[in-house]
Amino acid sequence: MQTEEMRLDGNAVGGALRDLFAADVTGARVTCMGCGKIGPLGTLLQYGHTMGIVLRCPVCDMALLRIVREPGSLHVDMSGLSFMTIPDVR
């Protein structure tokens, strides 16, 4: 079920994304493969899933980043994310 109440944003998964990236990426600028929208990863929409993380474009709903964890591995689909600029933080 994807209700408004369940809709969060990329800020919420900043910690989990540190399993993938060496730096905090919530402030990274990402470009949507679907519509070309450019914005901070923190503004992407995240729907509550116990299985993993799906970050969607707030404009066109394209899934930019999908992560599913299972014991022993992490599955990552970034096919909806065409470009990413990570700020050089401290």
Next chain:
Amino acid sequence: MSELASSTAGGGNAIVPARLEWRVATVVDVHDETRHARTIVLDAPDWPGHRAGQHVDVRLVAEDGYQAQRSYSIASPPEESSISLTVERLDDGEVSSYLCDVLRPGDGLELRGPIGGYFVWSVAVGGPLFLIGGGSGIVPLMAMLRHHARADEGIRARIPVHLLYSARTWDDVIYRDELTGMANQRGVGITFTLTRESPPGWHGFHRRIDPAMLQETGWAPADEPLAFVCGPTPLVESVASMFVELGHEPARVRTERFGPTG
């Protein structure tokens, strides 16, 4: 913070050596802010410091290995060595009820952080700073207000700040005494709006946030305020839309949605 969703069962293997490590912090104090919100003050060894607006992930592990994980915003300013989290107790919330009802000074709490590079503010970023919070969405905004209050007078004079805080009732206002005290400081404005009940003699706003309220309490687009909006998803999304409709630059409005997972 009210809890941002992310719950995992079972552990994960380290994929990247640079991953954020879990550490055990020690509870040094707990105190109730309202009937539903409690502040937990933590001493985290080797804490690298944080920026106002950041959060931590908290992990509880049961004896059978079951794990529950939530995110909580940091309420304390970067200037303090301890970390304060303010947790809203949610009915049937497995993590929030433990944090609010069971955790005592001296207990350990597993956390990782600080997390966040978008919904963060420091005096170096500048202003005018317009903070809009709903419910427990006040928590990261409080870190920003406290950070601002610790800056020297010249900086505070240069960066005016206004908080618009929407709560259900006067008794649901978190940090009420501290906020009303801040309202007397030069360059700081604090406005409450109560959406359900207001106390006798209440002269403040008594409705949900609307464009007129934003115009009355904030700045015009020409002043280029930087807005931070945090609270339940419907509030955040409606306020962000109002800002843009009022003519503010979308990039000057930063948002963080809080969810009701317990």
